[in-house]
Amino acid sequence: MDIGLIINNLVHPPVLFFFLGMIASFCKSDLKIPDPLPKLFSLYLLLAIGFHGGVELRKTGINQEVIFSLSAGILMAIIVPIYTFFILKIKLDTYNAAAIAATYGSISAVTFITAVTFLQTLGLEPGGYMVAALALMESPAIVIGIILARLFAPNNKEGNHFSWGMVMKEAFLNGSVLLISGSLLIGLASGEEGWDTLKPFTKDIFKGMLSFFLLDMGLLAAKRIGDLKSAGFFLPPFAILVPVLNACVAIFIAKLIHLQPENALVFSVLCASASYIAVPAAMRLSLPEANPSLFVPMALAITFPFNIIVGIPLYYYLIMRTDQWIPLFWK
Amino acid sequence: MDIGLIINNLVHPPVLFFFLGMIASFCKSDLKIPDPLPKLFSLYLLLAIGFHGGVELRKTGINQEVIFSLSAGILMAIIVPIYTFFILKIKLDTYNAAAIAATYGSISAVTFITAVTFLQTLGLEPGGYMVAALALMESPAIVIGIILARLFAPNNKEGNHFSWGMVMKEAFLNGSVLLISGSLLIGLASGEEGWDTLKPFTKDIFKGMLSFFLLDMGLLAAKRIGDLKSAGFFLPPFAILVPVLNACVAIFIAKLIHLQPENALVFSVLCASASYIAVPAAMRLSLPEANPSLFVPMALAITFPFNIIVGIPLYYYLIMRTDQWIPLFWK
Amino acid sequence: MDIGLIINNLVHPPVLFFFLGMIASFCKSDLKIPDPLPKLFSLYLLLAIGFHGGVELRKTGINQEVIFSLSAGILMAIIVPIYTFFILKIKLDTYNAAAIAATYGSISAVTFITAVTFLQTLGLEPGGYMVAALALMESPAIVIGIILARLFAPNNKEGNHFSWGMVMKEAFLNGSVLLISGSLLIGLASGEEGWDTLKPFTKDIFKGMLSFFLLDMGLLAAKRIGDLKSAGFFLPPFAILVPVLNACVAIFIAKLIHLQPENALVFSVLCASASYIAVPAAMRLSLPEANPSLFVPMALAITFPFNIIVGIPLYYYLIMRTDQWIPLFWK
Amino acid sequence: MKRVVKVEIVTDSLEVENIIKLLEEVGVSGYSVIKDVTGKGHRGVRSGYEFADLFKNSYILVVGEENQMHKVVEAIKPIIKKFGGLCIVSDVILRIHRGDD
Amino acid sequence: MKRVVKVEIVTDSLEVENIIKLLEEVGVSGYSVIKDVTGKGHRGVRSGYEFADLFKNSYILVVGEENQMHKVVEAIKPIIKKFGGLCIVSDVILRIHRGDD
Amino acid sequence: MKRVVKVEIVTDSLEVENIIKLLEEVGVSGYSVIKDVTGKGHRGVRSGYEFADLFKNSYILVVGEENQMHKVVEAIKPIIKKFGGLCIVSDVILRIHRGDD
Numbered sequence A, B, C: 001m002d003i004g005l006i007i008n009n010l011v012h013p014p015v016l017f018f019f020l021g022m023i024a025s026f027c028k029s030d031l032k033i034p035d036p037l038p039k040l041f042s043l044y045l046l047l048a049i050g051f052h053g054g055v056e057l058r059k060t061g062i063n064q065e066v067i068f069s070l071s072a073g074i075l076m077a078i079i080v081p082i083y084t085f086f087i088l089k090i091k092l093d094t095y096n097a098a099a100i101a102a103t104y105g106s107i108s109a110v111t112f113i114t115a116v117t118f119l120q121t122l123g124l125e126p127g128g129y130m131v132a133a134l135a136l137m138e139s140p141a142i143v144i145g146i147i148l149a150r151l152f153a154p155n156n157k158e159g160n161h162f163s164w165g166m167v168m169k170e171a172f173l174n175g176s177v178l179l180i181s182g183s184l185l186i187g188l189a190s191g192e193e194g195w196d197t198l199k200p201f202t203k204d205i206f207k208g209m210l211s212f213f214l215l216d217m218g219l220l221a222a223k224r225i226g227d228l229k230s231a232g233f234f235l236p237p238f239a240i241l242v243p244v245l246n247a248c249v250a251i252f253i254a255k256l257i258h259l260q261p262e263n264a265l266v267f268s269v270l271c272a273s274a275s276y277i278a279v280p281a282a283m284r285l286s287l288p289e290a291n292p293s294l295f296v297p298m299a300l301a302i303t304f305p306f307n308i309i310v311g312i313p314l315y316y317y318l319i320m321r322t323d324q325w326i327p328l329f330w331k
Numbered sequence D, E, F: 001m002k003r004v005v006k007v008e009i010v011t012d013s014l015e016v017e018n019i020i021k022l023l024e025e026v027g028v029s030g031y032s033v034i035k036d037v038t039g040k041g042h043r044g045v046r047s048g049y050e051f052a053d054l055f056k057n058s059y060i061l062v063v064g065e066e067n068q069m070h071k072v073v074e075a076i077k078p079i080i081k082k083f084g085g086l087c088i089v090s091d092v093i094l095r096i097h098r099g100d101d
Ligand SMILES: Nc1ncnc2c1ncn2[C@@H]1O[C@H](COP(=O)(O)O)[C@@H](O)[C@H]1O
Pocket: D010, D011, D037, D038, D039, D040, D041, D042, D043, D044, D045, D046, D057, D083, D084, D085, D086, F028, F029, F030, F031, F032, F033, F061, F062, F063, F064, F098
């Protein structure tokens, strides 16, 4: 594998700030980004990528590649939690298996953003519609996870308190889904002219805000690793291997529908990433039996750093390589 | 009325983010901009427009138009609460009438900013001294409101606790008045050179910060509408009709003193806008008998959205039209 | 002394915002920048100057001037607290003398930044390695202060609770040291390319963020002046005279090692500045007997404003003047 | 000056709205809420979460007549049993309140 | 270990400064304040306001000797009567405090 | 419904972690913490500091069996004596808790 890709990814300031955060946390420094500042950065990032995606989508319009990509995104958001669930059932009870499956079926917007940033250092820019894929892929896994739990749970005695309306609200109207989708629509509606208005805010300072946010992610990821001590030997490797598996499936599908390498990368990163915002929020009401001190640190302290540091360049390498393999294997 | 004006206003990103906030709130999404982030945006906006206004004012200097505009502003800040008070007295007790009169006599800086943004999409830029008008128009209505309450209140038994010093402090030294006036003076003092220093902060990212703030305003405005359920049938229409009335009086005065259309617009918007920051703060001590769950949601949930969405293009339309009527009527 | 220098410094927007904050506080206005927004600004400033310094340091590389400057910085960080301690012992007990000595031996990053900003208005730019000096000068004085306290304290009965590991952690791993050093290393590692990525965030909006932060510093400095009422007649003049003394020593050393005037200024400003972030944090555990309501307001309410307003132009004037004196005195 | 009962509740912050609804139904004269409470109990550590309003407790204080407070406790029991927390009661003297002396 | 009286006050956040002044006048040994308290009472819901420091309560806790606490209650009564809130007292045991045992 | 003892502690925020360690050692069933508490005592005013997490108190609430709470008080005494604050105890009735009735 081209070691230059990893290094190129690693000396990128936002990723370096992620390391700084991890180091600060390991040294037990008192460096801290107090609440609610992390929320400011995450709201900003969602607004900015949503808006940017919308403006770009208006430029390309809705063509075949767009429809194929979005369909593939929804497909993956449905099948990933299903096969992940059955892998997890080997070792875990139904509730935790379903919650972790939803976690890995849904996506992480910041992992997506880091992949876009990685591509930009290579001079590439993924299609704006990939932001639409992101928005579409956040919620379905939550619904699938809950359906799986209800199908396989011993006996649903808590059925009386359960309401599908609630589940749908949590899945499709949670803040992050709404902000990114809404910003995308605003970008679509306001187009180039709107872009000129907001560009200094949504584009120019973007990498700086991302660096700040990744500094905080580093602090938190390192802090949460300890939570996994009691998780046993199964889950930590799962939190690395399943993302790679999901990325491979995604790369395969990307080849099938002839995505450009840059779009294939962000697509595979979406599939490989795990949700630590929308899913925990939805699980509280829908699957209160699942243990958040398993699925949250898995996504945050293992999968997220893995994707940021190793995953993104690895998937890109695989995408560039399989251009040679796939034809052989295909014909 | 030129429907294009409204549409032009509506597809402007900041206004679209206001809608997004309203929609999120109506859907009961958990999207939220946690405290004190809204304060960050509002402090920023005050600092930025104050500073910009000061720099511009230094360029134009103090000429006749400036003096006329500022005098007209103060005049309106005095007469609006007076006639508003008597309209309100028809249905309300003295204390609430006085507090609502102060609310509508004072101004909303964000409504002002949105009007400036609207003009910029038309390629127009109001004079920097209009920011001075804004600063001057924030406080007088508070004092007038309190005077009216003391004149008309049954018997001022609480006189012993009341101090004019306190009232003046609340009216003229509240944070928002001080920040915008101070920033204006700093802009005046530092001029072009200071402008170059701060431009990327106070100008380039301005519309982005405004979008973020309006997102929050949308969330809050929608949430507060419910507070008005118990307000009866009089106040909601009041919260739309009185601003339009105030705008019409302002347009008339603007014509009298020959303001340019862009300055006439921001002047009428100032008069039409209602305060939801300085006034509630001043009322707590000065008119504790007034009910804040009337005057706050009126300003925030009705008048503010109305001005942002319909008012600004409407007043502009009226200004452009009356150029034809006024001469007829005048001679 | 060239009065133009002071005026030039004073009409600079960030300094004017500092005045605005002081005035607002003296007027008892309710203007306030609520927690944790001040933390956002201070984290931003540390990140931005660290990163900028690292990028610049990579350009110059490590030459003789760099090594001399950094050595001089460490030297001053060691000797300043020592002689300051003995001055303070005249009037104070060992614990308070040691804590105040540490305060004046350590540095204030925002004073440094204001000096850099002052130089930029004169068209000068200090070397990036001065940021490294800043980072190196933050911690030693803390260690020296604690050693002095232990040497001179009557009898160290609390020895059982004391741990040097703790002291070193507080001194070298506190958040502000770590963030500025880490950002410097990130700047070093990512160089020009990284700079292009982050410039709009770390440079363009820098002066605006600084203005906001100084507005808050003004509010706080004015508020804290009252804390010194009970401090007696010795400490307030100390908080002005000792910084000037430290600056003079620094200027002398700067001449010896032939620093350029711009580097000599920031060096002397570092020596003259007093810490109000790292030192109070370290003192809680290491010197709990020292009274924070002495050393915190001295640094924040006297030394900081003095340096910002008078000190910076004064030290610059001395540097330009001594170019003529030193040769006479030297030969 | 009146003997009243003080009810203190610690529970999941997201349940505060539901508990308030129940308090309104019982008809209490008022209540007070402290939002940012962390803690630990049978469900493990609850110290908040930076990315969502989760894993945090709130503290609710209600004072009122003994039998009304009894109804309050019964009304909120199912929520506390489901979402965790605890509820303690004690006797206090209400010294100042609107209309009282 | 000492029997003392605990005074708990909930009132408008903006009155905390004035109440503290009164506590100093009575000469209490200390006090504690929790700033962000929301709630509901006779004056309706008080859940804070995003644009100004308004419509929020604070909680004040003071412990001390019985007759001193009695003076505290009398001193703050006018403020609570004017700006709302409540004040409750109860008996507690002070187990740790500077100089006590 | 069970008679328990309620321990309330106010102390330096930075000592909360150490106190929690001691609570765990004593083996309490849970605890609750309110972070942002200001106040005044023998060490002067503690109203927080904008530039560092200093000069602020926290409030800790623990309920449990009488003799366990006695151990809690003894365990935390050295911290309170060193870093300031106070600790009060009182009797309350635990009305709702996991598994109890
Ligand atoms: N013994 C206790 N003392 C004080 N607070 C408790 C206690 N037990 C539980 N809590 C609080 O109630 C919350 C939920 O408790 P649980 O449902 O037992 O996890 C905890 O996070 C604590 O804040």
